[in-house]
Amino acid sequence: MAAASALPNENRYLGELGPKLYMRLGGLGILLIAGSYGLSKLMGDDSARFWRAYLVAYFFVLSICLGALFFTILQHLTRAGWSVVVRRISEGLVANLKWIWIGFIPIIVLVWTGNAHELYHWTVGADALPEGSPEQAMLEYKDAYLNPMFWTLRAAAYFVIWFVLARFFVGNSIAQDTTGDAKTTTRMQTIAAPAMLLYAFTQSYAAIDWIMTLEYAWFSTMFGVYFFAASCCGFGATLILMVSFLQKTGRVTQSITTEHHQEMGKFLFAFGIIFWAYIGYSQYMLIWYANIPEETTWFMIRQLGSWKWLSYLIIFGHFFVPFIVLLSKHPKRFKIMLVSACLWLFAIHYVDMYWLTMPSIPMEMFAEATSYEALSIDFPVSQYAAEYDLSFQFFDLTLWLGFACLMFGGAAFALRNQALIPEHDPRLYESLAYENI
Amino acid sequence: MNDSGTTMAKETMQAIGDKSKNSESSEVKMFGLLAEFETPGAILSAAKKVNEAGYKWWDCCVPFPVHGLDKAMGVRPTILPWIVLGAGITGAILGALLQWYTNAATLELWSGPITVTGYAFLVSGKPFASIPTWIPVMFELTILLAAISCVVFMFVLNKLPQFYHPCFNVKRFARVTDDRFFIVIEARDPNFYQEKTAEMLTSLGATAVEEVPA
Numbered sequence: 241m242a243a244a245s246a247l248p249n250e251n252r253y254l255g256e257l258g259p260k261l262y263m264r265l266g267g268l269g270i271l272l273i274a275g276s277y278g279l280s281k282l283m284g285d286d287s288a289r290f291w292r293a294y295l296v297a298y299f300f301v302l303s304i305c306l307g308a309l310f311f312t313i314l315q316h317l318t319r320a321g322w323s324v325v326v327r328r329i330s331e332g333l334v335a336n337l338k339w340i341w342i343g344f345i346p347i348i349v350l351v352w353t354g355n356a357h358e359l360y361h362w363t364v365g366a367d368a369l370p371e372g373s374p375e376q377a378m379l380e381y382k383d384a385y386l387n388p389m390f391w392t393l394r395a396a397a398y399f400v401i402w403f404v405l406a407r408f409f410v411g412n413s414i415a416q417d418t419t420g421d422a423k424t425t426t427r428m429q430t431i432a433a434p435a436m437l438l439y440a441f442t443q444s445y446a447a448i449d450w451i452m453t454l455e456y457a458w459f460s461t462m463f464g465v466y467f468f469a470a471s472c473c474g475f476g477a478t479l480i481l482m483v484s485f486l487q488k489t490g491r492v493t494q495s496i497t498t499e500h501h502q503e504m505g506k507f508l509f510a511f512g513i514i515f516w517a518y519i520g521y522s523q524y525m526l527i528w529y530a531n532i533p534e535e536t537t538w539f540m541i542r543q544l545g546s547w548k549w550l551s552y553l554i555i556f557g558h559f560f561v562p563f564i565v566l567l568s569k570h571p572k573r574f575k576i577m578l579v580s581a582c583l584w585l586f587a588i589h590y591v592d593m594y595w596l597t598m599p600s601i602p603m604e605m606f607a608e609a610t611s612y613e614a615l616s617i618d619f620p621v622s623q624y625a626a627e628y629d630l631s632f633q634f635f636d637l638t639l640w641l642g643f644a645c646l647m648f649g650g651a652a653f654a655l656r657n658q659a660l661i662p663e664h665d666p667r668l669y670e671s672l673a674y675e676n677i
Numbered sequence: 678m679n680d681s682g683t684t685m686a687k688e689t690m691q692a693i694g695d696k697s698k699n700s701e702s703s704e705v706k707m708f709g710l711l712a713e714f715e716t717p718g719a720i721l722s723a724a725k726k727v728n729e730a731g732y733k734w735w736d737c738c739v740p741f742p743v744h745g746l747d748k749a750m751g752v753r754p755t756i757l758p759w760i761v762l763g764a765g766i767t768g769a770i771l772g773a774l775l776q777w778y779t780n781a782a783t784l785e786l787w788s789g790p791i792t793v794t795g796y797a798f799l800v801s802g803k804p805f806a807s808i809p810t811w812i813p814v815m816f817e818l819t820i821l822l823a824a825i826s827c828v829v830f831m832f833v834l835n836k837l838p839q840f841y842h843p844c845f846n847v848k849r850f851a852r853v854t855d856d857r858f859f860i861v862i863e864a865r866d867p868n869f870y871q872e873k874t875a876e877m878l879t880s881l882g883a884t885a886v887e888e889v890p891a
Binding site for chain 1: 742744745758801802803809810812813
């Protein structure tokens, strides 16, 4: 393999494109987010609606960056050969985890200043609820876990852990570019196992703390896994889009081949589509079958009014259609097809986060209802439709784009001086020569 | 196994009655010629040439999957994925039909001496025809049929199990499981002429070319 031991002759650096990307994307991102805030004030919307949209966009970016962290750790944990050439690009996304806490500060401020009552209902505190009501009993019961202090401490712990993990895996990988030390890889492999455990716990608890507790009465033990599966979908699509973009600009055209595209497509297909559907269905089916009001109401909210159509869109757009489209190996190897599918999944992942986060009807309203019939007596659907129906706002879109810009800009910033493939990884040549059997 | 399997799958497509003129006319009954190569690179380039020379009844035997060999040999894609897809869809439909039928109280399949009807049993007040409950059974049957058909048809298409193959009569061939790479060109190939084919194999870098008795 003498011929293969030289790296292919290609452009492997962002070069001038780097500053262009991170300056413009970063500026645009901040502008869009600030503009969205201005827009929501201008439209006289209640701020709860804005902050929910903010959370949706934030979770969108967070999930993708966490997916990247999972992917990076996974490659070290399994000592994967094929993925070395695309790992650096995923590390660009991982690097965002060092700064992602900044985006969560407004939410923490809202919770501490007592302005998050409509966002996180539990922040009102058990004392504020009607004396002797079931809601009060429930919140009192959960108070030891769901109080601003512990909640903030946990959030801080997640951010610290993500910071350390991102720093370790990205930093070591980049350091290896100059030192060329194969021991760095061994070290990352050793750390990968405890890192994976830390990742699993922090991302599950973050999903529970930040998304599930939007309705404190609701609980699902599968929720963390659902968020994980969704994050793999978002990340898988983003990785392929980033690689395709870099190749379009004439970078890493030789080292990343159709074989790697197929392999990334497999990752996306397995984790982001099939596993996601499996988990989503399992969560739904258990709750549907057991039919306990405190669990089913969460889904009921998402089946009323226009939310129903959003649910259908996710079932078909996140599973059935991409499943059929990406099942065979041919679309995974056909660039236009793969990129189109990834663009679609990039959007549908946002819809998925929207579906998780946005429905904001207080579940107490459903506490006594056991069926649609009972519900429509106690709580007319028309009243529901007026107040809580799906209403897509313009700033939903701008916030999403703003956060996405910041995410891509952050990745470009992290990779501004780095080679786009880890040039001294001991498995690089295995990866360059990789072929699907 | 992959490589030899797909070639043999290719063979099954061809008319079986196309018995070669060469083997009948030659005095000693022979299966074909066996050429030995020492490196994966050598067999890769040789396989490409053999394919270009227009041979149809030939195969490569290697100790491990050699990347690009399928392409070099010009092996056509296998139809196995389509069989698996068909089996999977059959499983899904079967699962749906099974549950639709077993949950339907009024449906009478036979109206003879025995009446077979579905047994509608109310569970937790769920509707009889309820897609969420159907999914696990449909899913499992899809996976079951797809997986079984995949394994079974892999064997069928590879013509496995095969208890005898003339190549094993050649002593040299034992090293195919260790460190040698072989090309076998069968005598029934219309392009097969013993001297010419042997000459070509030697020119392709074979370290040894041997006759394989049938």
